[in-house]
Amino acid sequence: MDVLADVVSVLRTGPAASARTDVRGPWGLRFSHSFGASFHLVLQGTAWLLPSGGAAPVAMGPGDVVLLPRGLEHAIADHPDSPLVDFDPENVVPAQGEGARALLLCGTYRLDRERPHPMLSKLPDVVHVPADPGRHRTLHTTIGILGEELDGNRPGAAAVVPALVDALLVLILRAWFEDHGCPTESGWSRALTDPAVARSLELIHDRPGAAWTVADLAGDVGLSRAAFARRFTEAVGEPPLTYLSRWRMTTAARMLRDHDQPLATVAKEIGYTSEFAFAKAFKRDFGIPPGTYRKQLTPA
Template identity: 55%
Template sequence: MDVLSDVVATLRTGEPRSARVAWRAPWGQRFPSAPGAGFQVVLEGSCWLLPDVGEPVRLAAGDVLFLPRGHGHVLADHPSSPIAGPVCDPHADGGWEGGTDDGPADAVTLCGAYQLDPARAHPLLRDLPDVLHLPGRHPEIGAAVGLLAGELQRPRPGSAATVPALLDMLLLFILRTWSEQPAGGPEGGWAAALADPALSRALQAVHAEPGRSWTVESLAARAGLSRAAFARRFTATVGRPPLAYVTWWRMATAARLLRDSDLPLSTLATRVGYTSEFAFSHAFKRHHGLPPSRYRTAAG
């Protein structure tokens, strides 16, 4: 898989949870901090984001808010509306089907959270702002929002499987849209790394073959740079040395395979670049704090 697909597949645990909520003016609601990454999608109408610091931001139909660290926030029909306590809990029973008021709505939103394992959080998420606002004019995001709105407004056979899949698609489009924006000034970070053809080739190679015996020299050759130039550029942009990233990605991949497969430990060890089960178990325990067998039991 490519780097962004790998990131989404590896960092998420469980299904995304969400709830469709219809609002009638006047309204104002505080949404609590959520484990993982929170999101808001304006399906119909408009509303305002009221940040704790800074000016209110008007949101229109199709707009998406992504909160990679799950910070609490406030939405309202108007900046002067009184604010009530939390109403949307995507982790409660009922999930995305709950939360609709009676009568015509002035706005309809989809609130929710992606369940993420902090131990496997990709450094890409750390580069994102606390609140990322993506207007609905982005074609891919608009298409995903439109499909979500249709499934939520008129659930049909298969909607229980379609909605989580569309939410995964939305997450990928959010990360892709952000990564393809101009770097906006930072000289480092994942937007810059993915936009850099040399570093992108090296990252793609690591993600395609995490079990290969990578060295700084072999990665530099993939990037088309000298060893020293590659090591400097990679470390400055990504935030860690090349082989440190290789080890981190191997451990993240191993954790996903332990959780999602029944591969024997010897096979899994080879797949992520270790010549023996003992060496793999030692490295995994040092990184995750548990030996692989106990990690697999706890994840199950």
């Protein structure tokens, strides 16, 4: 089981929305708060990301990508002092100046905000992956192909671009965790690279309905119960069985959202012996019974 891919798949609630933006300076675009995760690619030229709250501007060059996991209000411009206009996805080309050209791809990933996963909730407000020729070749190759497709108006681009944008979220996160991984620090960078913790997460994600105990997981990764519990908690931020309960409920929410199986089937899939026990646990976490949760997601 690929934990990173599984987490992203569960949290995604729909396809990404993106817009090609071709501008000449001076220009500046203001983005309101998004309920997903905002992203920007600089395909040609340069730009400045201007976070809200007085955070320092981020200089961006060709091939750079930024992800704002919490979709906070922000702006992007050719210069920190350039005047800003509200970004309109229906009219993505602002007034053209006579300065340098920039080609951008701006968009949003639709993510479940009701139950954020700690992998994403622990990320900084701005994730910046600069174009480094020596690192993250798959990510930067994908960005390069996106640039060619968006700037070339070639047949089939309408099918190619959405697929590449969808893949980009995992590539950005993978690059960030690889750049910030440290075996002596806590966090998901460590969780995905520590062999024992990563293996235990794979087991949980592969079989969330199994009757896991801390001793079972510890034995499968070759550690004592105490040593495993300590390493897992330090890396993930919560004890193994707490994470297991969280992931079971997250998996249940996805099943209720994406499928129409009976509640008893959902309960069994995530490790509950009865529909009643599952419904009680689900209501404790989400505040409403699973049947009500499903009805709220069903179009009228």
